[in-house]
Amino acid sequence: MALLFFLILLAIMAVVELFIYRIHALDEVSLDVHFSTDLAQFGEVIEVVEIAKNNKRLPLPFLLLKFESPVSLRFLDMTNTTKSDLLYREDLLTMKAFSSHTRRIKAQCIKRGYYSFFRVNISTSDILLIEKLSKEFDKSSNITILPEVIDIGELRSLMTITFSDVQQRRTLLTDPFAFSGIREYQVWDPMKSINWTATARSGDFMVNQNASTSMKQVTVFLNLEFYNRKKTDSLLEKSISLAYSYMLHLCESGIPCALYTNGKDILTGLPVSIEASSNLADMPRRGEKLARIDLNQEVLPFADILETHIAHTRSDDYTVIISPRFDLSFQERLIDILPLRPSLLWVMPCYRLFPKIDVENMLVSKYYRWEASGNE
Template identity: 25%
Template sequence: MGMAWLIIIALVLIIIQSILFTKWGLSRIGYTRFFSDDAVFEGEEVEMIEQISNKKLLPVPWLRLESHISADLQFQHQHELEIADQQFHRSLFSLMPFQKITRRHKVTCKKRGHYRLNTVEMTNGDLLGLNGTHGKLQVSAELIVYPKLLSIEEIFLPSHSLQGDYSVKRWIIEDPFMKVGIRDYLYGDAMNSINWKATARAGTLQVNQKDFTADHHLMIYLNFELTDDIWMPIMDRPLIERGISYAATIAQYALDQGIPTGFSCNSYIKNFDQPNEKEPIRILPKNSQHQLTLLLETLAKLQMDRRVSFQSFLQEEAEQQMPNTDILLITGYLSEKARERIQQLEAQGHAVEIFWLSTNSEKESESMEEEKQYV
């Protein structure tokens, strides 16, 4: 008889604790998560910080949190963190009454992007793990990963001569609209800077000396088009990603030199609140720290897709009637119509330089030279 009562009491206690933890286990549970930095560069580390608290007298024997996180945010393995398929993250907690736990996870940012973590699935169980309740929390955490920056010294443009290429650094500093005199030809000078009348008089090659002016404005264009078919998905994503890194590097350097710099392209930024809306991108040249942040954030958020064809984009730019601007056009492909639009921009008084993207640096230099001569 005594054993029977023990069994009955045990069953009653099991039922009572199951009811208690099922009904109130998830009540007054607080959870937040955030990143240690709002923005970092591709390849850098950041911490994702989780804070969970039990704000009641009833303990929580176990609580599992599950969330979907992009595989491009690579978490270091920890014993309390389980990662499935590099995307589904599960954390297990056990909370005493009025206890708060903080966990820090080191994350390597493998790819540029705009990452939003919006929801967390919670599962709570009783002492014996017999019953569980589920809930969902709206918990926002946001991280912007800027494109990887390169060395400006490694980025070259064609010299339009047989002497070789010259650096973007030098092209940015010299203003093609401001001629201040004549000087002797130097290795790597652009062929179109030669002053033939002065050369005839001097008997040696002479070039127009250019200088920096306060009116020097730079606009960077990036083409996401690799074929004439706008509906075809972008097949060479690494090539476009390299173009984005070039754009970020050049923009940062130009702004550091005090040159107002802007950016535009035929891609778009995804609007999380209105997913079907494709926001066009056109940032006018300015010179400020805020401008650099805006450019880097925009480049981080660019979608690997096209809003319009590149020739339509260039037509839109031509219709803006900008004042004389230095345009650096980063592209891996140009259609015949796009070339016509470039000529239209040049006819308006803009200095257009083509930076040709290719799968290897040697071909990149050769292709840039051929395209510029063609245009």
């Protein structure tokens, strides 16, 4: 009889315990998972911050914190993490009444883009593990990872070609007695432009930047149409990195640069365009626009982008077409605009083992093969 009474008492306690936890277990419980920054450089190590709080008297003996993160982040510590199409992180802990938990997970940014968490969730149970209780939380934190900056050694030939044209055309318009500022020496700068006083002060070679009566600018057209039947996008990513790095080095040399592309913004769905500027302080904002290009969206025809924006550029501006696509119809479109923009360069990103292509005669002098590291 005593045993029966004890079992009935246990059953009543279990029902009461389950009732209390079912109603109140997830009350005053919060989980905030966010990135330590909203803008990061490619390759930078950031933190994913996980903050859980239990702001009530009821303790939670078993609490499972779960979130899903994009694989564009590489956790330096993969404990409790599973990788497939996403990174699935689960942390099990116990939370006392009125307690909090904070964990900082270091992660490296390994791919350009705009990212957020896919799911942020807490699961708990009653003390006797009779019933599982779950709750979803806000996942509004996002991060923009800027395109990779390509080493200047890989861009030296391209920058030399650019400067040989731009500097030559600016010579007659440059006032040698008017200075617009001082900047760091670049490999293509003439020795006569070195400012020895500024060099002695800084410890690095510095050069005078002459003012011009007319500022010549560079206009970049970035084509993100697929370049092979497999519809791979590795060279499209390389093209975006090339465009960003090219603009960065132009800004460092005081040359304004604008960019138009048929790639669409992941937030607005509109093709990305960047106004002309030579201000280095603008580069993070401009890089952010390139970072938000979504290659999963269908791009606009490149011919339409050319037709729309070429008319708004000056005929004497230096026009650079960055495109891994190289078929005959594409080359014919470039030939069509040569009379309008004779100062034109087609940069074709490819891998070193990629065979040479047939270039139309009229484009031979306008063609530059830029070989990227890696392979398809």
